[in-house]
Amino acid sequence: MSQLTHKRYCDEIVLRTDALRAAVADGDLDATVPTCPEWTLRELAVHVGGAHRWIGEIVRTRATEELPEDRVADFTPGGDDPAELDAWLAQGAAQTAGALREAGPDLPVWSWSWDHSAGFWARRAAIETVVHQADAALAAKVPYAMAPDLAADTIDEWLDIVAFSASSGDDPEAAELRGAGRSIHLHATDAPGAEWLIEFGEDGFTWRRAHDRATVALRGPLTDLMLVFNRRLSPDSDRVEVLGDAELLDFWLARSSFG
Numbered sequence: 001m002s003q004l005t006h007k008r009y010c011d012e013i014v015l016r017t018d019a020l021r022a023a024v025a026d027g028d029l030d031a032t033v034p035t036c037p038e039w040t041l042r043e044l045a046v047h048v049g050g051a052h053r054w055i056g057e058i059v060r061t062r063a064t065e066e067l068p069e070d071r072v073a074d075f076t077p078g079g080d081d082p083a084e085l086d087a088w089l090a091q092g093a094a095q096t097a098g099a100l101r102e103a104g105p106d107l108p109v110w111s112w113s114w115d116h117s118a119g120f121w122a123r124r125a126a127i128e129t130v131v132h133q134a135d136a137a138l139a140a141k142v143p144y145a146m147a148p149d150l151a152a153d154t155i156d157e158w159l160d161i162v163a164f165s166a167s168s169g170d171d172p173e174a175a176e177l178r179g180a181g182r183s184i185h186l187h188a189t190d191a192p193g194a195e196w197l198i199e200f201g202e203d204g205f206t207w208r209r210a211h212d213r214a215t216v217a218l219r220g221p222l223t224d225l226m227l228v229f230n231r232r233l234s235p236d237s238d239r240v241e242v243l244g245d246a247e248l249l250d251f252w253l254a255r256s257s258f259g
Contacts, residue, residue, distance in 0.1 A: 003123060003153060003156070004123075004149060004150070004153055006100070006101075006104065006105035006119055006122055007101070008126075009100070009119075009122035009123050009125070009126040010097040010100045010101045010122055010126075011097070012126040012129070012130070012150060013052070013093050013096060013097045013100070013122070013125050013126050013129060014093050014094060014097050016126065016129035016130055016133050017048070017052070017089055017090065017092075017093035017129055018090070018093075019133050020045070020048060020089070020129060020132060020133040020136045021045075021086050021089050021090065022142075023133065023136035023137045023139075023140045023142050023144075024041060024044075024045050024085070024086070024089075024136055024140065025082070025086065026140045026142050027041045027136065027139050027140030027141075027142075028041060028140075029041050029042040029045075029082060029085075030042065031139055031140075032139070033135050033136075033138070033139040034138050034139060035134070035135050035138055035139075035231070035232045036135055041136065041139045041140065042080075042085065044132060044135055044136060044139070045085055045089060045136070046076055046077065046085075047132070048089065048128070048129060048132045049076075049077070049085075049088055049089045049092045049093075050069070050072070050075050050076060050092075051125070051128060052092040052093050052095075052096040052125060052129075053072050053073070053074060053075055053092045053095070053096065054067065054069060054072050054075070055096055055100075055121045055124070055125050056092070056095050056096030056099045056100070057071070057072045057073070058109055058110060058111075058121060059096075059099045059100055059103050059107070059109055059118050059121055060099045062107070062108075062109055063109055063110045064109075064110050065110050066110060066112070067110070074088070074091075074092070093129075096125060100118055100121065100122045100125070103118040104118065104119075105117060105118055105119030105122065106118070106119065109121065111124075113161070113164060114160075114164050123153075123157060124157075126150075127150075127153065127154050127157050127158075130146060130150060130151075130154050131154065131230050131232065134146075134227060134230075134232050135232065138232070144223070145223055146222075146223045146226065148188075148190075148191045148194065148222050151191075151194075151222045151223050151225075151226045152188075152191065152194050152222060152226075154226050154230070155186065155196060155225065155226055155229055158229060158230060158256070159196070159198070159207045162174055162177070162256045163204070163205065163206075163207070166178075166204050166205070167204060173254070173255040173256075173257070174255055174256060175204075176255050177200065177204065177205050177251075177252065177255050177256065178200055178201060178202060178203060178204050178205065179200045179201075179202075180200060180201050180202050181200070181215075182199075182200045182215045182245075182248055183197060183198060183199045183200065183212075183214035183215050183216075184196075184197070184198040184214055184215065184216055184217075184218070184248060184249060184252060185197050185198075185211075185212060185213070185214035185216070185217040185218070186198075186217075186218050186225050186229070187211070187217060187218070187219045187225075188219075188220070188221065188222035188225055189219055189220060189221060190221045190222055191222040193209070194222050194225075195209060195210060195211045196208070196209060196210070197209075197210040197211075197212050197214060198214075198252070214244065215244055215245045215248050216242065216243065216244035216245045216246060216248045216249045217242070217243040217244055218235065218240060218241070218242055218249060219240065219241045219242075219243065220239055220240030220241060221239065221240075224237070224239045224240050225240065228240055228253075229253075229256075231253055231257070235249055235250070235253070
C-alpha cells in the first residue's frame with residue numbers, strides 16, 4: 001500500500017494531537033502510563049510536544065545535521081499548569097504541521113533514517129502521535145480507535161524502521177531478527193487487504209503485504225494488530241488471536257524497538 005499524502009500526515013499531526021490532548025485532559029497527569037512505565041501522563045505529553053517542536057525546527061531551519069534539543073525554542077512547557085500544557089501541545093502541533101506544509105515532502109533535511117526529507121518527518125511525527133495517543137488513552141482509561149489507513153501505515157512504517165535498524169548495525173537486538181525458514185503473518189479481520197508477511201532469512205528479514213501461511217499468525221482488528229506490533233497491547237489479549245509458534249512472535253516483539 002502506498003504511503004498517505006503529505007497533506008494527510010500534516011493534518012493528522014494536529015488531529016492526533018487534539019485526540020491526545022483530550023485523553024490527557026481526562027486523565028491524572030501524575031499517573032504512570034502503563035505502556036511507558038518510566039513516564040507519567042504529564043511526561044508523556046511533554047515528550048510528544050517536545051518531539052513535535054524538534055521536528056518542526058529541523059524542517060524550518062533546513063537542518064543538515066542533528067539538531068540539539070537546547071536549540072529548540074519552548075522545547076518544554078513553561079510551568080505545570082494543565083491549561084498551559086494543553087495550549088503548549090496545541091501550539092507545537094500546529095506550528096510543526098505548518099512548517100511541514102510550507103516545506104513540502106521533497107525538501108532535503110537531516111534525519112536519522114534512510115530518507116532525508118521533510119516528507120519522512122511528516123510521516124514520523126504523525127505516526128509517533130498515533131502511538132502516543134494510544135498511550136495517553138490507556139493511561140486515562142478512555143476509548144482508542146484509529147482510521148484503518150493510518151493504522152495500516154503505522155505498521156508499514158514500523159516495519160521499515162525495524163528493517164533499517166537491523167541493516168544499519170546500530171541496533172544489536174534488531175540485528176538478531178534473522179533465521180531462515182521462519183515467518184510471521186499479520187491478518188486484520190476487519191480491513192480487507194490489511195495483511196503482512198514477514199520472512200526471516202540468514203541475513204535478516206523482509207516484509208510485504210501478502211496473505212500466506214506462516215510460522216505464526218497474529219489475527220484481530222487492525223487497530224489491535226497495530227497496538228500489539230507497537231507493544232501497546234499484549235499478544236495474550238483476548239482481543240487478538242495467535243496461531244502457531246507464539247515464541248517467534250515474542251522473539252520479534254522483544255527485538256523490534258527503537259535503540
